[in-house]
Amino acid sequence: MYVLIGGAGMMGLRLAQALLEMGHTVAVVDTDPIACQYAREKVGVMAFEGSAVSTTVLDEAGIRKADAVAATLSSDAMNLALVTLSKRYGVPMIVVRMSERDFLEPYRIAGASHVISTLDIAITTMVNALEYPEVESMMHFEQGQVEVLKLPVPSDCYIAGRTIAEIAQDPKFPTGSLIIGYQCHVCADLVIPNGNTRLDAGSTILVVTKPGLVRQMIDYMGICSSHRPTLEVSH
Known part of the structure; x- marks a missing residue:
């Protein structure tokens, strides 16, 4: 499976590493040249420098052949734009990290397959650890x-x-x-x-x-x- 990840921050890079270890083909897109260099040299995945919501960059990164897109950008607004573009490109699976719950419905309307609230997961995990x-x-x-x-x-x-x-x-x-x-x-x-x-x-x-x-x-x-x-x- 070819997975394109928008954002080469901590989550994006760790996701890329995990997917690579599972045998998938992975590429990341980020505006930070240092993050892209790290992705190539340390993680071992393809990296494309530029905006993850630029159609030019996405075309270069091969979004038209992507089996899945993971939106892990730090901004919900940017992630929403990436989800929308991915849907227009016909990507069959679109997973997005959500920071603010106000974006849940917009993500669904835009066509996200899975919306992951990292804050909710962290809170639930901590509550469970304290309660049980x-x-x-x-x-x-x-x-x-x-x-x-x-x-x-x-x-x-x-x-x-x-x-x-x-x-x-x-x-x-x-x-x-x-x-x-x-x-x-x-x-x-x-x-x-x-x-x-x-x-x-x-x-x-x-x-x-x-x-x-x-x-x-x-x-x-x-x-x-x-x-x-x-x-x-x-x-």
Whole structure:
């Protein structure tokens, strides 16, 4: 996939690096010659110096053949212009970083496929860390109607040594919740468990549940914040 990134700031460059490592062809567009040089020499992607909302520069960068455009410019107004131009060029996937929520509807009207609010993500992550320190990570789906939790299974955890079937039949297990992933240790692959899967101490599980059942799930498992590892958050 050929991905064109508007903006070679911290987010744009890290996105470029991640996409490159996944095997995609990546190019960035930025007015800063130093940022473009860094992108070429340090990240290893193509870089085009100039405005990301200039049709001349976008044509040079190959927007007509782009499979996706990521708008990561610092200004919502500039990002909106890039989204609009990308749509006019017929780019099938347009992802944009949003700073101000007032731009959500304009982005959608302009044709953005995905609008990512970096501020909302940061706030939600910090709130979750403060409210549920026992949870290694948490993801929201369907506008927060469903939560996916990554939880440790320490040796003194209530479910350690029990099978999925035994846990599912336990009347104290939060109704409507499911254990959908199991990792026996940190270096092992994540697998989809079945009823016979036994949850060993030191393992990790993925649980799907409702927002109102998160605390109940943590209490059911009997884990506390002291079991929560210190994690480095990717920026």
